[in-house]
Amino acid sequence: MPPPRLCGLPRAPPRARPLLVHLPRPRRDLPGRRPDLHVQSGAVSMYAAVGDVGAVRAAFAEIVSPDVVCVTAMLGALSAGGDVDTARELFDRMPQRDHVAWNAMLTGYVRVGKAREALGLFDEMQKAGISVGEATLVSVLTACAQMGALERGIWVHSYVCSRGMRVSVTLGTALVDMYSKCGVVTMAMEVFESMSERNIYTWTSALSGLAMNGMGEECLELFKRMESAGMEPNGVTFVAVLRGCSVAGLVEEGRACFDSMKDKHKVEPWLEHYGCMVDLYGRAGRLDDAVNFINSMPVEPHEGVWGALLNASRIHNNVDLGKHAMYKLMKIESKNDAAHVLLSNIYAESHNWKGVSKVRNMMKSKGVKKVPGCSAIEVDGKVHEFFVGSKSHPRYKDIETMLAGMSHKLRLQGYAANTKEVLFDIEEEEKESAISLHSEKLALAFGLITLPEGTVIRIVKNLRVCKDCHDYTKMISKVFDREIVMRDRNRFHHFKHGACSCRDYW
Numbered sequence: 001m002p003p004p005r006l007c008g009l010p011r012a013p014p015r016a017r018p019l020l021v022h023l024p025r026p027r028r029d030l031p032g033r034r035p036d037l038h039v040q041s042g043a044v045s046m047y048a049a050v051g052d053v054g055a056v057r058a059a060f061a062e063i064v065s066p067d068v069v070c071v072t073a074m075l076g077a078l079s080a081g082g083d084v085d086t087a088r089e090l091f092d093r094m095p096q097r098d099h100v101a102w103n104a105m106l107t108g109y110v111r112v113g114k115a116r117e118a119l120g121l122f123d124e125m126q127k128a129g130i131s132v133g134e135a136t137l138v139s140v141l142t143a144c145a146q147m148g149a150l151e152r153g154i155w156v157h158s159y160v161c162s163r164g165m166r167v168s169v170t171l172g173t174a175l176v177d178m179y180s181k182c183g184v185v186t187m188a189m190e191v192f193e194s195m196s197e198r199n200i201y202t203w204t205s206a207l208s209g210l211a212m213n214g215m216g217e218e219c220l221e222l223f224k225r226m227e228s229a230g231m232e233p234n235g236v237t238f239v240a241v242l243r244g245c246s247v248a249g250l251v252e253e254g255r256a257c258f259d260s261m262k263d264k265h266k267v268e269p270w271l272e273h274y275g276c277m278v279d280l281y282g283r284a285g286r287l288d289d290a291v292n293f294i295n296s297m298p299v300e301p302h303e304g305v306w307g308a309l310l311n312a313s314r315i316h317n318n319v320d321l322g323k324h325a326m327y328k329l330m331k332i333e334s335k336n337d338a339a340h341v342l343l344s345n346i347y348a349e350s351h352n353w354k355g356v357s358k359v360r361n362m363m364k365s366k367g368v369k370k371v372p373g374c375s376a377i378e379v380d381g382k383v384h385e386f387f388v389g390s391k392s393h394p395r396y397k398d399i400e401t402m403l404a405g406m407s408h409k410l411r412l413q414g415y416a417a418n419t420k421e422v423l424f425d426i427e428e429e430e431k432e433s434a435i436s437l438h439s440e441k442l443a444l445a446f447g448l449i450t451l452p453e454g455t456v457i458r459i460v461k462n463l464r465v466c467k468d469c470h471d472y473t474k475m476i477s478k479v480f481d482r483e484i485v486m487r488d489r490n491r492f493h494h495f496k497h498g499a500c501s502c503r504d505y506w
Contacts, residue, residue, distance in 0.1 A: 374388075377460075
C-alpha cells in the first residue's frame with residue numbers, strides 16, 4: 001500500500017547538487033600485481049561516501065572475498081540509492097551481520113517508503129539479538145508514522161522509557177512525528193513539551209502534526225510561541241503553518257504569515273508556499289482571489305498550484321474553473337490520475353455524464369489508471385489492508401454481516417447514500433452498491449468486529465475520503481458510540497458523536 005501523501009514533512013525545494021571531486025573509476029590491477037583487500041575495501045567505502053553507486057558496484061565486483069565492513073558499505077550505498085531489493089539480496093547472503101548492516105537495510109526500506117518491510121526486518125533484528133540503539137528506533141518510528149502503526153510506535157516509546165534511554169532531539173522529534181501521523185496529537189504534544197531541547201525540526205514536526213490533524217488555530221499559536229522562543233522558521237516551517245491556516249479557513253492569518261516570510265524572516269517563497277496560498281483561498285470559496293493570486297505569481301505556476309485550484313473547483317462545484325485548472329495541469333503532468341478523478345467528480349456532481357465519459361476516454365487513451373482505494377487498520381499489532389470491492393479477507397463473511405447491520409442501523413437514523421461522486425450514469429441502486437464496498441467501510445466494519453468497545457478505531461487510507469464515506473463514518477461514530485480517526489491522502493478526520501474535526505471542510 002503506498003503511503004498516504006501526508007506521510008513526511010513537505011519537501012524542500014531542489015538544491016544544487018554538491019560539487020564532488022570526480023574520482024577515478026576502479027580499474028583492474030596490472031598483471032603480476034596482487035590486489036590489496038584493504039585498499040579495495042577503502043575504495044568501496046570512499047565511493048559509497050560520495051554517493052557514486054556505479055563506482056561502488058565496480059569496485060565491489062573486483063573483490064574476491066569482501067569483509068563485513070566492505071559488504072556493509074556496499075549495502076549502505078545500494079540502500080541510499082533506492083535499490084533496496086538488490087540490497088536485501090546482498091544482506092541475506094551476508095555470513096555475518098553487525099548492527100551497522102541491519103540499520104543500513106532498515107534505513108533503506110524507510111527511505112523508499114517500504115514501511116511494512118522495515119517493521120518486518122526489525123522483528124528479525126530482535127529475534128537475532130542485535131543491539132538496538134537510537135538510529136534503529138528512529139527508523140522504526142518513521143516506518144510506524146508511514147503506516148499509521150500506532151501500537152508499534154507506542155511499544156517503541158515504552159522501550160525507550162523502560163530502558164532509561166535519553167530522549168535526544170532526534171529521537172524526540174521522531175516520537176512527535178509518529179504520534180502526529182497516527183492521529184494522537186495529545187501524546188505528540190506531551191512529548192514535545194517534555195523535551196528539554198528542541199531544534200527547528202522538532203518545532204516543524206509539531207506544527208505539521210497540528211496542521212494535518214485540522215488544528216489550525218493551535219498551529220498558529222504554536223508558531224507564535226516558536227517566534228517568541230527565538231527559533232527562526234525555515235521554508236518547511238512555513239509550509240506547515242500555511243497548511244494549518246488552510247484547513248481551518250484562517251485566510252487573513254495565512255496571508256499575513258505568507259507576507260511575513262520574506263518581509264520579516266527573509267525566507268524566499270517556494271512553489272509549495274504558493275500552492276498553499278491557492279489552497280487557502282480556494283477552500284474558503286474565494287476563487288477569484290485564488291485566480292488573481294496565481295496571475296500575480298512571480299514564478300511559473302507548478303502542478304501543486306493548479307491541483308489546489310482544481311480541488312477548490314471540486315469543493316465549490318465550479319465546472320468552468322475546474323476545466324481551466326485541469327487544462328493547465330495536464331500541460332505539466334499529463335498522467336496525474338488524481339486530477340482526472342477530481343474533474344470526473346466535478347462533472348458527476350453536475351450530472352454531466354458526457355463530461356465524465358470524456359475524462360474516462362482521456363484516461364484510457366493516455367494509459368492513466370486510477371489508483372485503487374486501499375485502507376489499513378491495525379489490530380493486535382498486525383496491519384490489515386482492504387481494497388475497494390475486495391472480498392479476499394479471511395473474515396469477509398463476518399465483515400459482510402457487519403456491513404449489513406451497519407447500513408440497517410444508519411437507515412433507521414435517516415442515512416441516505418450520497419452517490420454524487422459515483423462516476424457512472426447507472427441506476428441509483430447500482431450506485432449505492434458500488435460505494436457500499438469502499439475500502440474505508442470494509443476497514444471500519446472489521447474494526448467494529450475486532451476492537452473492544454471504547455477502543456478508538458484508526459484507519460489509514462491512500463486516497464481522499466469521498467463525501468458518502470465521510471457522512472457514513474460520522475453517523476457510525478454516533479450510532480455505535482465509537483471514536484474513529486481516519487487519515488486520508490490529505491489530512492486527518494477525527495469522528496466523534498456524529499461530527500468530524502474537519503467540520504466538513506476538506
